[in-house]
Amino acid sequence: MKKLNFYVMADNHYFSKKLWVEGNAIECRSHTDQVILKEAPEINEAFFKVIENDSDADTVVLIGDLINVGEKICHDEFTERLRKLQKNGKRVFVLTATHDYNGCGEDENTFVAVGYAEDSTYKVPCTRRAELDEIYRPFGRDKADSEYNMSYSVNVNGYRFILLNDDGNGHTDCGLDDEGNKWLENELIKAKKNNEPVLLFAHHPVITPYPLYEAAAPTEMYGRHHILKEMLLKYGVRVVFTGHVHTHAIRKISDEKNDLYDIGTSSVVSPMGKIRRITLENGFADIKTVDLPEKIDGIPGGSKQVAESCFGGYYRRLIDTAVRDYDEFVKLGCGLIPADKAKKYRFIIKPAIKALSSINMSFAGRLGKKYSGLKSSECKLHKEEKLIDVLFVILDHFFPGDAPYTPDTYEYKVIRGALLRGDRIMKLFRIRLSKYFNGIDSLWTLAEPLVHNTRTGCDREIKIKLIDEVTYEKD
Ligand SMILES: [Fe+2]
């Protein structure tokens, strides 16, 4: 097997500049999104340039949600850019996913392709699922050795890349059906015979990034992932690359013989978007993270401006203005809180946010002292630290991964103590969380992976042994 360097990009969510003008409509839409819409072309371009400038890597795999929601013009512009990548010597392998098509108002997929005028939206030409095969066939599927329903299998420098299409409609299970699983099993058997290490790619997570995700949104997982996991462990497949969650997270499951890793990659257009660079060599996959470059053409404040423009940065501004400048809060909250409701409930919202903002970590520590084992003297030292700031630090790590507080930190102990106390109160009042969260009855069990990395300990990088026996071949 030859050495191979390649990139994985997830959830590019490209959105054409031709589909919006500055105004209330695009602002309100942006506030409800966890990804960056307006600057999506510049951010995508910055990453494409990183890949083009890397002369040691000639391959890139894009694992779905390529564009915003099925807008035809977005596919036109995005495929134009992929063609340029190919011209510049890169092999491109693409999966499409749920955001890449819409039913044009006629089927189950609820996405509607729209443009944004100053104060309103208007319908624009959209893309049906059946059109995607033709649009994206030149980006990978045309080189496939074998295909099943837009899933495909391809030999890349002696490695077997298998890309599973799981573009469900968002309401029901997605992924391979029974016939598809037979096709996959056959591909795995062939790969084993031919001594090809297998790398799998899908859009939806195969292993949940944290228990809360699967418990709250089972149809947002790869459909029937239990069957897939069993098959991958059986045939010794060690790695599957996934996206969709927009979080950077590496997780692992094992049986008696094998380990399987799900390498979740952040959305390209997350507030702190990232891609992965992988080196396959000597039977190992060395998986690293590439961050959004600091300087980005067309965005004066670069990656810092991107990080502050949505999600955590936006919520920080929202909380701050609720206390300081309520009229600004009403404006800034558009898309999230209707202006008339924000004005009507000012007498509740403003004092509630003010009270929440003033809670310090000393007070929060005393709440769960009985369960955290913290001493009063230790709690007293944290009067200056605000609970809201700690919550924002946790939120800031939600998409980039590596939750911030290890078990030895004061913040971890405080949150653990308070949530264990919450568990106790729920038990007293016979409140069953498991009714809503698929068998999980503890607030702390749900929250811990967001506070501390309980997965593999590092979401940025990992080196994984792909096969036990290595056959070397000269370049
Ligand atoms: Fe996505």
Ligand SMILES: [Fe+2]
């Ligand atoms: Fe998705």
